[in-house]
Amino acid sequence: MIGDAAAFSKIGARQANEDSHAFWWAGDTFFAAVADGLGGMGGGDHASSYVVDFMKTHAVRPDLGAAELVGLVRESHRGLLALQQRSIEDRSMATTLVVMAMRGDELVAAHCGDSRLYVVTREHVEQLTEDHSEAQRLFNEGRLSETELASYPRKNILESALGIPGQPAVQEIRRAVTAGDWLVLATDGAYGVLEPRDLLDVARNSREPGQFSAACLARIEARGPRDNYTMIVARAGGNRLLRGFQRAFARKATGLRAASAARPSGHRLLDPSTNTQVFRGAVNAARGSRPARHVATA
Secondary structure (H helix, E strand, O other): OEEEEEEEEEEEOOOOOEEEEEEEEOOOOOEEEEEEOOOOOOOHHHHHHHHHHHHHHHHOOOOOOHHHEEEEEHHHHHHHHHOOOOOOOOOOOOOOOEEEEOOOOOEEEEEOOEEEEEOOOOOEEOOOOOOOHHHHHHHHHHOHHHHOOOOOOOOOOOOOOEEOOOOOEEEEEHHHHHHHHEEEOOOHHHHHHOOHHHHHHHHOEEEOOHHHHHHHHHHHHHOOOOOEEEEEEEEEOOHHHHHHHHHHHHHHHHHHHHHHOOOOOOOOOOOOOOOHOOOOOOOOOOOOOOOEEEEOOO
């Protein structure tokens, strides 16, 4: 279960932000989606916002499975194709999309393009999505080494995206997660600036999604990002009801401290954030169309 989440989306050095993102709950199921409109195609911002809004409108059943998420992604693709016929400016609009749902200890997701979904623990980073790019295909074919893949000059060339002619490739993902695992969705403007080691370091020094998100944002901005950059961060094992009580208690505690600041007191209010137990356990093997990729290990 996800109790809380945090996100950021910034324009970077571009003239417009063509990334879109959202996270929401349906009962105890947590959903999140990140999309990156293709620059140079025209209407990238419209494409990314359309598919994210489509997911937020249609992915609302708590028991939604991976295959159903894939079906919704394909529906959003058909919706984009229909919209292209209504506007000359948007006739070639296209976008990436990664969307996930988590209920209990099960994570399901669907993915098209090169936006990514990671699971981060204190020991390692796993990339659950596989880029639908020229570079990734050449690597899979053995024509690029891992070092060459990292520096490949055409990494931005996608071979599948929503809104392109024909049927896009959509990856289906199923995975068990452990309480304490971090879930990170990011566009290439974010993960292209951060190293996997950055995610490990941030995970080891964060307790809440807001801390993790803020630390990643600070590192990205310190390195001069050239693209839009978007990230959603959540942590497995949270409790929405508990978090609601903690926030209400924290607000009440702040008011009481302000009211009693003028007189000494021998009593101190408990900070609920220090009373949160953090669980950590072994990560189960990924299950899906392709194995998860370990991109960093302590």
